[in-house]
Amino acid sequence: MSVSGWFILTLALSMANLPFATGKFFGVISLRHGKRSWIYIVEFVLAYMIVASAAYALEAWEGRVFDQGWQFYVITVSLLIVFSFPGFVCRFLLPRTLLRR
Template sequence: MNTSLSSWLVIIVALLAASLPFFTERVFGVLRLNSKKTVWLRLLELIVLYFVVGSLGFLLESNAGNRFDQRWEFFAITACLFIVFAFPGFVYRYLRKNSD
């Protein structure tokens, strides 16, 4: 897989994964709960999915050959970007008006 394709793959997976906690009442889209998900559970899901997507990016980068060392600035920027990617799901869950 070339570098451009793997970069786009990580971006698309990040967009989908960041919004997943807000689009469904299931934990990680799989596990059903007896009650509604709380905001704290959604944030915990968001953090776990950030590390899953980061692991995918790390795997694709090391497969390409050159793995670069990352410092705290990289992780701060990617965490902020992941939160921005979650915005459509947040709007869908909390800010959208119901047409009841």
């Protein structure tokens, strides 16, 4: 795999877990009432757009950009959801497990 491929995978892993790392919007903007569920969804959509834009830019830089169908976008969204699982577990499931003990 090329360096750009590893870069995109690393970027996708970090961007997928960023919403769960902190209580702030994208780790920067403090929210008065904390994060609601719709804010996590907005952060996820923005993270997908950032990763997809970076991947498109790297593909254009390396050569010809290939057309993608709806299947490509469904698979990449699914991958980003899978990549975000460790952050979700650490943010929501692990504290409840530790409190039960």
